[in-house]
Amino acid sequence: MTSSPSRIAQATAAAALAIACSVGFAACTQDPARLPPTIGGGVNAEVGEQDPVKVLNLMLITRDGTTGFLEGALSTTGEDTLVSVSGELVDADNNPTGTPLVFEGGPTPVVTKQLSKLSVGNPYLVSGEIPVGLTVRTTLVFTHAGEVTLDVPIVDGNNVDYATVTPQPTNL
Known part of the structure; x- marks a missing residue:
């Protein structure tokens, strides 16, 4: 056929x-x-081998271009502490400018299975030249997890999405 x-x-x-x-x-x-919604414009990372620390939505918020603060959250299945933060501005071509920024604040305890917000407690306040739209090559150092370096975006705190976000120190 x-x-x-x-x-x-x-x-x-x-x-x-x-x-x-x-x-x-x-x-x-x-x-x-x-698709499931994702949180705003920050960066994420995981640091350490055993009981790693998750860095969630890390960003630097500034309202005036010379002072700002770190915003984001930390999480772990163990116990850890963010003991220091350092960083320097990165230009539009992704090159470090050589000018370190001043980070004051911390330490930040990272509690088991809870979000530890960086802007609450002993927030990390930042000063220096902080132009919106660029990034800060930022190194976070933890007691147990070790350290991680991230390119953290600088966002405009006057933007409606961030206007109500402010550091909330508990030591006042």
Whole structure:
């Protein structure tokens, strides 16, 4: 039994339509509006081997370009402490400027299975040239987890998304 050219054409058209539909429907599942929401413009990292510390949504917020504070959260399954923070401005070409920023604050305890917010307790206040839109190559040092260096974005604290975020020291 031989197939006529019209039956072959119909089968080919049906196969092409099936492929087109499967590609089209698969693309529908990648709709960004259907993806789980992610937190704002900070950076994330994981530091250490045993009971690693997770650094979540780390950013430097400034309202005037000369002072600011670190915002973000820390989490671990063990116990740890953020003991120091240092950093320097990185220019638009991703080159360190050589001018260190001054970080004052801390230490920040990282409590088991709880979020430790960096802007609460003994917040890290930052001073120096802090232009919005650039990054600060920032090194975080933990008692047990070790250290990590991240390019932390500098965000405008006058932006409506960050206008209500302020450091909340508990030692006053």
